[in-house]
Amino acid sequence: MPNHSEVCPESTSPSNKFNLSTAELKEMAKKLRRHVITMTATAGSGHPGGSLSAADIITALYFKVLRYNPKNPQWSNRDRFILSKGHAAPILYAALAEAGYFPVAELTTLRKLDSRLQGHTDRKFTPGVEMSAGSLGMGLSFAIGVALAARLDSKTYRTYVLLSDGECEEGQTWEAALSAAHFKVDNLTTIIDCNGMQLSGWTRDIMNLEPFIQKWQAFGWHTIDIDGHDLDQILPACQGAEKIKGKPTVIIARTIKGKGVSFMENNAAFHGKAPTWKEAERALKELE
Amino acid sequence: MAEASTRETYGKTLVELGRENPNIVVLDADVSPSTMTSFFAREFPDRFFDCGLEEQNMVSIAAGLAASGKTVFATTFVVFVVCRCFDQLRLCLSQPNLNVKIVATHGGISVGEDGTSHQAIEDLALCCALPSFTVVVPADAIETAGAIRVAASDYGPFYIRLSRPKTPIVYPEGYHFTLGKAVTMRQGKDATIIAMGIMVAKALEAADNLARQGIDCRVINTHTLKPLDKAAIVKAASETGAIVVAEEHLAHGGLGSRVAQIVAKEKPVLMEFVNLGDRYALSGKADELLQRYGLTARDIEESVKSAVKRKQYFQARQ
Numbered sequence A: 001m002p003n004h005s006e007v008c009p010e011s012t013s014p015s016n017k018f019n020l021s022t023a024e025l026k027e028m029a030k031k032l033r034r035h036v037i038t039m040t041a042t043a044g045s046g047h048p049g050g051s052l053s054a055a056d057i058i059t060a061l062y063f064k065v066l067r068y069n070p071k072n073p074q075w076s077n078r079d080r081f082i083l084s085k086g087h088a089a090p091i092l093y094a095a096l097a098e099a100g101y102f103p104v105a106e107l108t109t110l111r112k113l114d115s116r117l118q119g120h121t122d123r124k125f126t127p128g129v130e131m132s133a134g135s136l137g138m139g140l141s142f143a144i145g146v147a148l149a150a151r152l153d154s155k156t157y158r159t160y161v162l163l164s165d166g167e168c169e170e171g172q173t174w175e176a177a178l179s180a181a182h183f184k185v186d187n188l189t190t191i192i193d194c195n196g197m198q199l200s201g202w203t204r205d206i207m208n209l210e211p212f213i214q215k216w217q218a219f220g221w222h223t224i225d226i227d228g229h230d231l232d233q234i235l236p237a238c239q240g241a242e243k244i245k246g247k248p249t250v251i252i253a254r255t256i257k258g259k260g261v262s263f264m265e266n267n268a269a270f271h272g273k274a275p276t277w278k279e280a281e282r283a284l285k286e287l288e
Numbered sequence B: 001m002a003e004a005s006t007r008e009t010y011g012k013t014l015v016e017l018g019r020e021n022p023n024i025v026v027l028d029a030d031v032s033p034s035t036m037t038s039f040f041a042r043e044f045p046d047r048f049f050d051c052g053l054e055e056q057n058m059v060s061i062a063a064g065l066a067a068s069g070k071t072v073f074a075t076t077f078v079v080f081v082v083c084r085c086f087d088q089l090r091l092c093l094s095q096p097n098l099n100v101k102i103v104a105t106h107g108g109i110s111v112g113e114d115g116t117s118h119q120a121i122e123d124l125a126l127c128c129a130l131p132s133f134t135v136v137v138p139a140d141a142i143e144t145a146g147a148i149r150v151a152a153s154d155y156g157p158f159y160i161r162l163s164r165p166k167t168p169i170v171y172p173e174g175y176h177f178t179l180g181k182a183v184t185m186r187q188g189k190d191a192t193i194i195a196m197g198i199m200v201a202k203a204l205e206a207a208d209n210l211a212r213q214g215i216d217c218r219v220i221n222t223h224t225l226k227p228l229d230k231a232a233i234v235k236a237a238s239e240t241g242a243i244v245v246a247e248e249h250l251a252h253g254g255l256g257s258r259v260a261q262i263v264a265k266e267k268p269v270l271m272e273f274v275n276l277g278d279r280y281a282l283s284g285k286a287d288e289l290l291q292r293y294g295l296t297a298r299d300i301e302e303s304v305k306s307a308v309k310r311k312q313y314f315q316a317r318q
């Protein structure tokens, strides 16, 4: 895997774009998943389940799709990635560290006093974090604001926002959905990590969202339905979303909560619980 | 006293600011004809977003715009943005310290006939509870223009509360608004009335009446509630020995609470409080309501007299 300075020397361009092959991306996704396990196990708390379900999406974005420069996190034409489901902070931190925003060694400071890696994402402290999150349902609105600013400034950056399916139970998400269509926000790609679970169980049992795709369509959105663990579907979906003009696009990514670790998969118990060291060892073995 | 609309001043000032600064963006939530952001919308349609009846969405969109470098004014009635969107104010604006100005109209019971649901009387407690927020309640249209201009140029989240009815003009043309610096509207040595917003004019009227009765009353306008001008309050406590706080707000968490906290620590003196207590009001005309719920010049006068009497009693025993 080329490190980022090889990909793009600081002197030539402010834009930094990783361009990994699919095989390299798969390895990277595994690596990020291993970080999630180590980070949460070290912290003794955190949210592994929703971090693991988003791992392939985050990998595709940070190591193939997004333009950014970790040496200049505020570069004004960087693509913006907004993590609305702020409890999935570990997977974002893992990607940011591997991308070069801060040392990988810092990852195990997660949730510790004075760490830059707060329990939920906080834009004040962590380079590369665009939004402070943790109360669900606000990220799509925030992303619309970011995308509208690009339009006002005639900037070409693209905004990406990752929501959870649970967040679609929040009224504000649907306020935002209406307004994105109304304002014709087409420089924004919304991705939903549809792992079918939330904190305490299955979404269909707690608050059924179906018919989900039809809801987004009825709100005026273009929809793309994919397997959120298949890089060969994630990458074309992101490219496809960029081509849709005059309306917003949502990628409904079908995922598995806890994906990659057998005893965490589809297991709500690991929504907000860290693995013990024994469990972590087992998980890391599975992720080799 | 001559009167003017603080809302109209807000609308006009926004247009001036829009001409001066292309970076200003304005959001409203379907009430722009009332909040007068409609003036800005007409002149700068590209920089105005009507978010419809989506106040929470509006606040978070404002945060996204601000995080991308915009100076954002987000406006609706107080109840709909402060009371409904507290979590958005907290997580999207206060915690990340983003440059969004919440300017909300129709504060207090002087909203009038629309009644309880529309009378925001908890807003100052809520907004003062938010670290990084600056909170301003202008006394008249002239002060409103000054406060809006400062909000546009100073970085950080602001909450500015405006009223529905016209407000008596208490300042001369050319008054210069200084954020965080209370204004001594009138000197006096027997007691101090500390007020803000529509209660400033009433405090001045009360002081006039008290002067005729031989009580020499200082009047201070603490237009900036957060950060509060501690020096002016301590000075008033030291020099006058009695303080009456008048506000169009519930008893707790607003100006009275905040002044008392300073006085208790720095210079304990007798205090009286003119406010709405711990109850909601009803529909009625603004003036009728202010009368019914104890927010008149007369109410302030009575409180000053009581404070002065108690002060004298304790002084005599010392």
Ligand SMILES: Cc1ncc(C[n+]2csc(CCOP(=O)(O)OP(=O)(O)O)c2C)c(N)n1
Residues within 6 Å of the ligand: A049, A050, A051, A053, A085, A087, A134, A135, A136, A137, A164, A165, A166, A167, A193, A195, A197, A198, A199, A257, A271
């Ligand atoms: C407004 C709000 N309510 C409740 C919570 C507590 N909480 C944290 S995560 C979560 C649900 C997790 O499910 P989902 O949103 O689908 O996330 P994922 O499964 O992708 O982890 C809840 C209820 C919260 N963070 N914010």
